[in-house]
Amino acid sequence: MDTFTGMRLFAEVVDAGSFSAAGRRLGLAASSVSRQVNSLEDTLNARLLNRSTRSLSLTHAGEIYYERVRRILSEVIETNAAVSQLEATPKGSLRVNAPVVFGRRHIAPHLTEFCARYPEVSIDLTLTDHFVDVIESGADVVVRVGGLSDSSLIARRLAPNRRVLVAAPAYIERCGVPETPEALTEHACLIYKFNVSMAEWHIRTSDGSVTKVKVQGPLTANNAEALHSAARDGLGIALLPTWTVGRDIISGALVRLLPGHEADIRGHETAIHAIYPHARHLSAKVRAFVDFLVGKYRPTPYWEFE
Numbered sequence: 001m002d003t004f005t006g007m008r009l010f011a012e013v014v015d016a017g018s019f020s021a022a023g024r025r026l027g028l029a030a031s032s033v034s035r036q037v038n039s040l041e042d043t044l045n046a047r048l049l050n051r052s053t054r055s056l057s058l059t060h061a062g063e064i065y066y067e068r069v070r071r072i073l074s075e076v077i078e079t080n081a082a083v084s085q086l087e088a089t090p091k092g093s094l095r096v097n098a099p100v101v102f103g104r105r106h107i108a109p110h111l112t113e114f115c116a117r118y119p120e121v122s123i124d125l126t127l128t129d130h131f132v133d134v135i136e137s138g139a140d141v142v143v144r145v146g147g148l149s150d151s152s153l154i155a156r157r158l159a160p161n162r163r164v165l166v167a168a169p170a171y172i173e174r175c176g177v178p179e180t181p182e183a184l185t186e187h188a189c190l191i192y193k194f195n196v197s198m199a200e201w202h203i204r205t206s207d208g209s210v211t212k213v214k215v216q217g218p219l220t221a222n223n224a225e226a227l228h229s230a231a232r233d234g235l236g237i238a239l240l241p242t243w244t245v246g247r248d249i250i251s252g253a254l255v256r257l258l259p260g261h262e263a264d265i266r267g268h269e270t271a272i273h274a275i276y277p278h279a280r281h282l283s284a285k286v287r288a289f290v291d292f293l294v295g296k297y298r299p300t301p302y303w304e305f306e
Contacts, residue, residue: 004076006040007069009033010048014066018056074154081282088284091120096289098143101224102272103127106243106303107143107293114292121285134275140286142275143293145241154282155273156290159297162242162304163263165203166254170234177257178237181211188236189215193222201239204264239263243272246303256305272297 009022013033016022020030041048048062058066098107104127111123126139134142134153145161165178171188178184181203191199199220203211217236221227224244231238231245232253238245248254274290276282296302 003040003043006036006043008073009036010040011066011069011073013037013049013056014058014062078154078156078282082287089120090118090283090285090288092283092285093122093124094285094289095124095126095138095140096143097126097128097132097137097139097141099145100127100129102143102145102243106297110292110296114289117292118285118288121288134277140276140283141289143272144275145272146270153275153277155275156294157271157273158290158293159243159272159301161270161272163239164242164245164249165237165239165257165261166231166245166249167237167257168232168234168254169252171231171236172255174234179258181213181258181261184213184215184237187215187217189217190227190230190236190238191215191217191220192224192227192239193220202264203258203261206260210264242305243301243303246301246305249305 009026012022012025013019016025018030019034019037022028023030023033026033037049044061044065046061046065047059048065050057050059096107103125108125111125115121115123132139132142132144143158144155165184167177175187178187181201184201184203189199189201199215201213201215203213205211219227219230219235221230224240227238228240228244228248230236231240232248237257242249245254249256274293276286276290
């Protein structure tokens with residue numbers, strides 16, 4: 001058995017929840033699927049699944065292996081689809097869903113160019129900050145800012161999602177500059193609304209260490225544009241994505257504070273991804289749109305200042 005086949009069978013077993021269900025999906029006997037997954041474990045010299053008479057569960061090694069296998073399989077599917085669809089013509093209605101602020105700033109302004117390049121494609125754009133289930137919504141592409149949770153979908157990384165500390169020159173002149181993350185407790189901070197009475201910012205340094213700081217200030221809001229506007233007006237210090245404040249930092253309307261420090265999102269790197277349903281053949285219109293966004297944001301997004 002080759003390793004790739006073992007990886008694919010293992011992922012199917014995890015997704016289906018049992019060897020028999022995976023076998024039915026693949027047209028194989030459950031015993032054959034079980035035997036090949038056992039062979040994979042022997043090759044890796046690691047147990048991936050805890051087996052009982054009624055259920056299967058992933059071991060710690062299995063959880064790590066499953067996440068990486070899913071990414072590998074997605075890349076293989078995407079690569080094969082790219083070759084198969086090279087000559088296809090993008091056409092039809094393309095349903096796109098994106099967060100409100102990011103969509104308004106970094107998707108909508110590019111749609112005229114996309115439509116001119118692909119005149120047989122029409123865009124149906126929905127902007128919302130509510131979590132969107134890709135399958136239930138019927139969207140062809142969902143642009144998501146932040147971490148990923150559903151490994152059964154295809155996710156292509158578009159850009160980093162860095163969050164930095166900023167303040168207006170007027171605020172700095174009035175209140176000074178914090179020299180350390182801990183000093184933020186002495187400043188007026190503009191807080192993104194969470195279900196807690198006092199926000200806690202997790203600030204990561206270039207060496208990877210993280211400082212947790214309780215902050216408070218004159219404004220709490222559930223909208224990044226409201227915080228951005230207040231920061232520009234000198235109301236306080238904000239912790240905002242570079243795709244929101246990058247151009248202001250370049251122009252001098254905002255000043256980056258504590259260079260080398262960024263937000264640490266639950267200890268994991270987050271990014272901006274294009275997400276679309278798992279499909280044997282990716283449609284040309286989806287591929288064209290995702291490739292178009294990649295071309296706009298890479299290798300370095302135009303909103304980055306360093």
